[in-house]
Amino acid sequence: MKKNVIGAGIAILIGVAVPLVFRSYWLHVAIIALYYALLASSWTMLAGFSGQFSFATMALGGIGAYTSALLVINVQLPMWLALICGALAATVVGLLIGVLVLRMRGPYLALFTIAFSELVRITLNAEYQLTRGDMGLTVPHLYTTVSKTPYYYTMLGLLVGSLLVMWTVLRSRYGLFFRAIREQEEAAAVMGVNVVRYKIMAFVISSFFAGLAGSFFAHYIGTLTPNSMMEIPRMGLLIAMSVIGGIESLAGAVAGAVLVEFLQEYLRALEMWRFVIFGLALVLILRFSQNGLIYPIYQRFAARRVEPRTVADAEA
Amino acid sequence: MKTFLTFMGVIGLVVCIGGSLGWSQDQVILGGVAPLSAPGAAESGAEMKIAMEMAVSEIGQILGKPIKLQVEDTRGLPEEGTAAMNRLADAGAAGVVGEFHSAVANAEIEVANQRKLPLIIAEAWADVITAKHYPYVFRIAPANSLFYTKVSDWVKAIGAQNVVAIVENTDWGLGIDTVFKETLHDQKNIDGDPVQYTSIVAERTVTDFTPQLLRYKSMSPRPDLVMDIFTGTGEYLIVKQTGELGLAPNRETLVFAVGTSALYPEYWETVGKYGVFSITKTGYHPLLGVTPAIKKFNAEFEAKTGKTPTFAAMEAYDSIHVLAQAIEQAGSTASDAIVAALEKIKYDGVLGTIYFSADKKPDYMYHQWPGAKAVIIQYTAEGQKYTDAELLWPAALMP
Amino acid sequence: MDFFVAQALNGLIIGLLYALIAIGLSLIFSVLKLVNFAHGECCMMGAFVSYYFSTLFGINPLIAVFLSMVVVFLLGVAMQYFFLRPLYTGAVERKDEYAILITFGLGIFFQNLAMSLFGPWTKKSQDFLSGVTSIGFLTVDNNRLVVSFVAIAIVLALLLIINKTFVGKALRAVSQDRDAAAIVGINSHRINMLAFGVGVALAGGAGALIGPIFLISPMMGILPGIKSFVIIVLGGMGSIKGAIIGSLLLGEIESLGSIYLLDPTRGLAYKNAFGVLLLAIVLLVKPTGLFGERHVRME
Structure with a gap:
């Protein structure tokens, strides 16, 4: 526990120091890496901790992005308010999906969300009078300055804050319910856990952070297109990030996202082959090391003592 | 967390090494932007890249320094375009040329303006690119309005009454759609009859256009002209399915493949016999005059690739030359000096004498090359090269 | 009326192609109790394999379709052996995930x-057969006709195998009760391999058949994949009959819906969205789908 806090502190310090070292373009890459880190950790919270596999994270991010962008453009809403509205819009959509699909067990969520992502992409494309579709929506920037440093610190702040909230939720009794549902849904139900309610809750929280990441991205990057933001291969890359980092750890998701994003920039010379490598890494890690690549290394070095915890502990 | 730290360390190291590479003051860096992979039009991008390389190796040196050409892949995605422009600005490029997709160009001009990086758009037609009057943005390709108003004239001149279109939802496609709505719909054709223009907008991933084409087929009177305002796969599929349904090309109805994809050999691979008598447009055709410069360029390009270049390659080639000459004339790589030189430039290129207009009326004319030409051609045999196709318009050029 | 019939025919042909893909997915689900999220990509692989067979080796395109099915079958068997087998040997903790x-x-x-x-x-x-066939007011591309007949033939052959042969019986037995099937001596690993191989081979065959009609590219699998997901939920998870009816239904809805439901200038843009909307309605009203009996989950 203590070790974790110290580790997190050092990681944040390094994060804060990044703009001192990186030049403009690599700072941009760092911002994008943190954006993916937020998406990946929101996905990990849902998949790794409560066992629900959604392919809609990018689409929910897209809903956040477009909501926020359109509110600023058409209603002249203040940027920060729009950012929150974007996140809330994703949350509401997440709630609707949850109510519709999470009553059922089995692969329904995965099936529905993959189709839902496509629906969002098609709708944003079709309503081009409003969204400009594939032509790209020009979005006002968050700050007037050209410098990337303020964006970097904003994104870092959002990420750290979000991780803190997710971590708190996961350590609370709700987190234990999530895990109980993941391990043994029937047993959890028998023990009196309202399975559907907690499943929906996990989904809604995760949607909020996806939406938040998306709305920030919109006001950072300045141009939105549905195809590049939420195409299925992009969701694949996001999942590869989480899986490489370790599907059962938020820190793993962050590390995985940072690693993959930097590698994909660094390996540009390999062109499309770099995505082949990520795809291969994804399936091999799933097959042979289900806890990811980074998390097991961490465990070996840190040799963490496992704290036995029960629902009763959490309630106390 | 320890691993996380190690990672950050490793990444930091990697980045420092990466950043230090290729940072040398003894060369002039010219940037290129083009779609080199999907979902962009990679065929055209590849062609443009080769043409840029040809131009650079011909020029050799600028201001007595060697040239380094750095071509970035924009994948046909606006965000990638923004990132590519930023990478080029960070690398210290003196100027950038290229681009094929209007939506991407539209994102790139923002960076060009923000970071004061001269940008010559080679092959993106949307009016808005030059209509924003950004001082750092120039264009060699024709603007949509410049050319498609002339297409409207042609449609009226052939006496068409019922024109139908399937339009891709991009700046380029919708821009053309707007031009036709304004200059064709409800206007009188050569016989004095009003022209009816109907269009359907579709997304780039649609593959079956049959229901909409059947609807067009059931119109009465039968359409005179089907406008296929798509690029890439969609452009091929519309010509193919139009043919399969017996809608066009035939005595009653013509099909006009508006996108550049109809100039490549792949067009014939996919549309086969339905491409015979189909119509398309090109910015270069031998009947427009074959200057020694074109001859030389074509021969070199064909020797290098075994393919006939399209005007996208020629535009990219000329753009590099124009940029290089502007830097020489400016005597430095300072962006404002280059812009000033570009505003005064006169360069005899493959496509003609290139210069940039300073007019702000009409909107799209600013920093636009007004001499950009485009003609309407018709294929008359299966597998025909576009250079052998018949010239339809302008009529004055008919042999 | 003529116009309506032409649209309906187009929808039917598209529906038959969907059926080929969706039946494969349904077969895999009924036996292995998992959804193959790589199904669309198997479809794409089939398309490329048959393309290279017919262009590089000059094999008749129709024969190339069957060869590509064999290749994709082997690919499926390999996928099953290396990546899915651990599910049934107890080597994996959370099987669904x-x-x-x-x-x-x-x-x-x-x-x-x-x-x-x-x-x-x-x-x-x-092309399988170039040119068009005209019957009265109807004009249909010959490729589409050939593809329809081949698709019908493949589906009928598959139904025959499942219902009338010993292998079919074994497939059904494993799909109903894996343990009981093992007791009567059916090697369930082999049946898994067979079901997965055949399932993806059907998708591969569909991809190869689509080739001359809708062209092929590496991303061509995404939409057919998503549509087959919609169809199996619509028809009921694991029901072959449901998959067939669901496919034909989706084909018609897309073809007629994009013309009659929305204003015509928008129809085309939303065409690929109809399936998803349908899916949402089905999940709301009858989550088990048209022919599904229960929620199935891997234990």
């Missing part, structure tokens, strides 16, 4: 591999 992620991951891998190997360009497979 693993099954979703590994098949999705394989799909992404195939997409990127195809993009690198074959390039992003669109290719067209050779």
